[in-house]
Amino acid sequence: MERIVVVGAGHMGSVIVRGLLDGLPGVEVVIVEPSAERRASPDGRAEVAAAYDPRPGDLLVLAIPPQAFESFADGLSPKACADTTVVSIMAGVRLETLASALGTDAVLRAMPNLASRVGQSMTVLCPGGQVRPDGVERAERALSVIGRVLVVRDESLLDAATALVGSGPALVAYLAQSFMGFARGSGFAAADALVLTSQVLRGTADLLTEPGVTPESLYRQASTPHGTTAEGIATLREHRVGESVRAALEATTERARELAG
Ligand SMILES: NC(=O)c1ccc[n+]([C@@H]2O[C@H](COP(=O)([O-])OP(=O)(O)OC[C@H]3O[C@@H](n4cnc5c(N)ncnc54)[C@H](OP(=O)(O)O)[C@@H]3O)[C@@H](O)[C@H]2O)c1
Incomplete structure (x- = not known):
């Protein structure tokens, strides 16, 4: 056996x-x-x-x-x-x-x-x-x-994988905390705020597994010019959120490399 x-x-x-x-x-x-x-x-x-x-x-x-x-x-x-x-x-x-x-x-x-x-x-x-x-x-x-x-x-891909995959859930959870904080601040009960946040994450992850869908195609499709989502994306760009997330992944990868010696 x-x-x-x-x-x-x-x-x-x-x-x-x-x-x-x-x-x-x-x-x-x-x-x-x-x-x-x-x-x-x-x-x-x-x-x-x-x-x-x-x-x-x-x-x-x-x-x-x-x-x-x-x-x-x-x-x-x-x-x-x-x-x-x-x-x-x-x-x-x-x-x-x-x-x-x-x-x-x-x-x-x-x-x-x-x-x-x-x-x-x-x-x-x-x-x-x-x-x-x-x-x-x-x-x-x-x-x-x-x-x-x-x-x-x-094997060198494992340092990036340590950041993306190993630390990924914690990094995404940190971002999800902002969704939660916003929901609570808008008046949703804590339990409802958690359901709203987790279901948005789950739904987005499932959409990204559809044939031909990429993160960029998804947010562009959802952003009609001068609409509500376009306003949100423009604010994320203004605050350089994409660059911050990339910097966090690079710093995590570098730490993984240092620890591996
Ligand atoms: N947690 C994660 O998300 C994650 C993700 C990817 C990889 N990893 C890796 O997975 C490994 C385990 O992580 P973990 O979070 O499961 O850690 P953990 O909860 O601390 O578990 C480690 C276990 O190994 C036991 N142990 C220590 N020395 C041993 C030995 N010589 N022989 C047999 N058992 C021994 C420990 O027992 P005692 O407590 O009695 O010492 C403990 O039960 C780590 O190497 C970590 O890098 C973890």
Whole structure:
């Protein structure tokens, strides 16, 4: 039976485990979590272990903090990962570092996001050059239980993906806070303000998936000359909101690059 081992039962690890249990019923799922307190398996369907006990052919998903990686790798026996495909979701830990610390070239990096909690992650997956196509497919299939997966071959794209995808929900939530504040200030109750804001975001996201629709075509279509939306867009331009958002993404990317060393 195929086995997937998830190391780290924190926010992301737990969500991935739940997704695997629900989405890939024929797969054996094991959680590795050294903390006895956290070792309570989500709904008891997954096996829980205090340490990784390798089995040939494992898919190992590393969902631990980057600063815990060195001690995790040091705790493994020298050939532990020789026949393992490793997917790391740790921000900023390069493929080269993973491969040399784990003693295998079958390493992939992935950048998911918080929307995995609602099955709507956008995950960018980058395989190392030595990963066989079936290894990429396996990793893609495992991560698709938490949302959509885009495979890229250029590892340097992961710094931008960390900003766009990893930090994306927080950046969008910050902008959504202005919609909320406006709705509250206009007299809507807090609960209604949240429904209005979230439904506008959801509807816009769905419109952008229609064939031929782009952000520009959408806002141009909605902006009749001298109409209300045109006034709003003109004000956003005047305040250089587009440039500010781009600067925020560039600063986030730069920080991701610095942290990766
Ligand atoms: N949260 C996000 O939106 C997001 C997005 C993309 C990528 N990531 C990446 O995902 C990883 C996990 O993030 P998170 O938010 O889930 O963090 P988290 O909630 O702090 O979870 C990390 C878990 O790993 C456990 N752990 C630490 N060292 C371990 C070891 N040696 N062996 C096994 N388990 C160990 C921790 O246990 P203790 O608490 O007992 O130490 C904790 O349960 C990070 O590397 C982060 O960069 C997160």
